Amino acid sequence: MAIPDRGLLDWLDEASAERGLSYANRDDDWDFVSYRELASLVLRTAAALRARGVGDGDTVALVQRSSPGFAAGFFGALAAGATPCSLAPPFAYQRADDYARHAGHLLAAVRPRAVVCDDESLERIAKLSADAGLDAPVTFGALVEGVEPLPRPLPLPATALVQFTSGSSGHSRGVRISEEALRTNLTGMRRWLGCRPELPAASWLPVHHDMGLVGFLLNVVVTGFDGWMMQPDDFVRSPLRFLRCLSERRIAMTAMPNFGLSYILRRVRPADLEGLSFDALRCVIIGAERVDPRVLEDFHALLGPHGLDRGALLPAYGSAEATLAVTGLLPGEGWSAREPDDSDAAALAGTSVVGCGRPLEGRTVSIRSEDGSELPEGQVGEIVVEGVSIADGYVGDAGSASGTSLGEGGLRTGDAGFRRAGQLFVIGRLGDGLKVNGKMVFAESLETLLHQRGLPERRVAVLLGVREGVPTGVAVFAGVQDGWRETAHEVLAEWLPGAELLSVEVPRGGIAVTSSGKPRRRVIWKAVCAGWFSESTRALAPEG
Template structure:
């Protein structure tokens, strides 16, 4: 294939002084860390962890922004024989009480031997750790100060990553990823997109999310490419800076959710792209949430005059229990859309579905019915994954409302989809739907229709379920604008028939989301049924 399998720490032996990671600073410039400098920091971190009592199999929690310290903390834990676990820093949550509730559960599950953080998060994590009777967190810079590096890494731990699910269906679950599974996923991704050391990457995704961590950071380091690193809030403040960096440095690989593409379209005017070129881009991996074909088309139309190839837009599918990537569209192919078979009792509401490509090497995807039977092409059922890079299991409380499980039959994802000609088409969560006249309608499908009618991403969430014995559809608005309620009534009434329709109005930013920005539908649904939104809930009626 031309792209070799590489060990997780193999890059330490080949660390270049010429290539490395460029971190965006506040002066509109870059702080460069060569792989040689990062290697030294990794081995200093490993030595410091061992000196602090970290031993084989211990968990090291990382509450750090994307930074050289995070790279050193992650690979330093591996080099010390320990298991790294990335936990979202406070910036990822808008409300302090939500953050503390979320992170306390993660710490209880991970039970880290040591927690590394930065000055920004120290006080918050110190308070949480004290309440859970965990060791006091250590600021990364203090940990490695005046420490001599290890001569070389220790043997890898059996579990190379404790990774948390997004928690969109409830609390996040701790997933155990073996060193073999992590290595297999990184190799599979590099071979899928053809990522070689001479192809630079660029990313703004947070490293506490699997797409930013496994999909980008670990890949760029293990590959040995130049990597351009933004903070998520850098991107939100100025997506144009991200685009300029991509153009100026001939970046070949990047990735983001559908939300990121839509945000660029809203914030960057065509005239601002003058002089920028994107003909070097090989792969824009699009995952983590439902892909809107309208957004793909508009994005390509906006950027094609500046050299962006349609075949560089690569919808993909994956999840924490699969380490990350399961399927992906190959570079140069160009995305397509399909609808399920017309006679399918679980037909998709709304627009056609974007294909998320074919399985990466060593993986198999099947669609199964409720009784576990494999379904033919075009029929909707649960997506089941088998093969390499599946998680070893869960840690802590393994219960889940999401329906996702790992067993002898593989990974039952809890996601609905169908396959056509070998390509996977993903519809939504099986638990986030409502059967109407014998057909399943999915919340994510209705959200897509609302976005296409003008309600921005992340400002509306659709909930579907049976409340007080009555089929119910709910539109939760974050900062409602004139006309949104009428739009929601039109869309939901068209697809939900005689279901009761409700609107919930919360302030902008008030929709409960995961650390990666997905609406926590089941959490909101439970709160709604418990009466917590009673004062801001009203029927979605005409006028």
């Protein structure tokens, strides 16, 4: 049966009292909100926003954790004829000064007409809003208290979402997503995955990130299937609780970055899974960062004996500027890893690349050279995306060091990759590479090798560039442990012959990351070149 296109607010007219969203609570239980209850809350939110002066096309900033209030805030802004945007709450940042710079920049860029936040975020957001010359924020509870709902939603705004980029190369940028682009991306994902209301889904992803927001929450609500929601920090505390949810609730779909799979592998032992079953799980979407083939193999080895089908692991590729999804493997297809042509083999630094599937309907993906010409299969170049669901542009200043750009030629992603048999294989950011002996080596490839040799994710970052005219590779360690420097020296010396090799040590948690956890490589690189880490910078050499 064909899966139809659905408007973003169509679900309000057919909201179920039996299906809805379930949120994990502190009592190892779940709090259920039906779609009928959520629909009423959406229309109350819309009325409250209009009463606070929000007009057609205004922006409403949401600084909230995953919650019924966030879902109502997002769809309530749309029902009020306004454009929602989601900012990371403070919990997503380890350092208060990093958060202040991040959130303050975004508030100043989008200048929302209203800011709706959690109780726990109110104090910080109030200060940042005042600094930006904005009206005081309001908590969601205070916003809707005593408000009667609108009888029906107002016409949708032209811009249905301002989605922020990860900011791995500098400040995050606000991407303007049209109603048509958001709707067609959700439709494309439903058809790719075969989403139906009877197939429940679960997520621990933050809703300020496009994978958690568009890829999960919006897809779940607009389609109308049951969604089981955990907080990211709850997942970090107990990944086993999330796995129990997948088993006990017969979850069919979930999503996470490679880091999530790797974290489960570190924290969950085979004996912990006794009595659990994952045979209902048909879609584990893996995106947002490069996928490690060994992590996929090890994850299947852990959960496979409990019913997980290898074909349920679905590497995918997307970006904020493409609304989200660009390519993905079909459920049941089975993932594969490949290398580019021999002439570009150094691009991988000794690792194979996992295929991220084929373009979703209405999208085309090409690999382009520096001069813009299309490259044949197997050759490495820049990934360029064209077709439906491409963003309209950026909010305010479009300048960025990321290399991503929108224009008549489509979306130039700034990502390096190649194609094989119609599949896209993503290597890493073009700006995070270094040419060695005429071939490119990518930071993400070197990090993958370090992870495979035992250095945990989020504890090491590799930086590549030219420093004072000298090709340089830097290993940044967060809470360095015995043996890490030697391992890093072996890997970097092998793949960066002739380059200067440095190590930088920062405290655990001291590697600057985006709100989605990616290393801000170019930001750290600039800091290294400026001498900010001079006291802990030294030559990377074997220990002893």
